[in-house]
Amino acid sequence: MSGRKRNWSSIRRAAARGLVAAMAMTGTRTVTSGFAPEEPTPPEAIVEKHAPAVFERLEEHHRQAVTELLHWAYGASGGMVFGLLPEKVRRFPGAGAAYGLAIWFGFELGIGPMLGIQRAKNREVLWRLVVALDHVLYGVVVAGRLAPEPAIHTAENTVADR
Numbered sequence: 153m154s155g156r157k158r159n160w161s162s163i164r165r166a167a168a169r170g171l172v173a174a175m176a177m178t179g180t181r182t183v184t185s186g187f188a189p190e191e192p193t194p195p196e197a198i199v200e201k202h203a204p205a206v207f208e209r210l211e212e213h214h215r216q217a218v219t220e221l222l223h224w225a226y227g228a229s230g231g232m233v234f235g236l237l238p239e240k241v242r243r244f245p246g247a248g249a250a251y252g253l254a255i256w257f258g259f260e261l262g263i264g265p266m267l268g269i270q271r272a273k274n275r276e277v278l279w280r281l282v283v284a285l286d287h288v289l290y291g292v293v294v295a296g297r298l299a300p301e302p303a304i305h306t307a308e309n310t311v312a313d314r
Contacts, residue, residue: 170231252291
């Protein structure tokens, strides 16, 4: 962290944007699953491999709902991490897109293998492109690039950010 105080309201907003972006990804994944229906999404693969036994006893629609809630929590956490990045990095115009792609690559090359999640070797190029665009969308939303917020300075914000 630099010598400046963290702006906690901007970190909370980034976490909220991460939650909304993960929700948007859910819709995109619904479409992309049509390109490779036999492959579980990363959240599904993680839950299938690592969820407690009680999870397996849930009805399918309940498992799907819990899986999505976990994905949304991960998305909100990712947004919060973005909010913790130095302001100079966050303000860079391509930061959000790069961040979204970094999350995808981080899963594909690090988290997934560490958790024993096998990457499919035969994914179509179109499927990979759509997933990449999905993560770019996540990053753009997390960075607040779709609807930038004007700077608002009030006494309330000053007190809340301490």
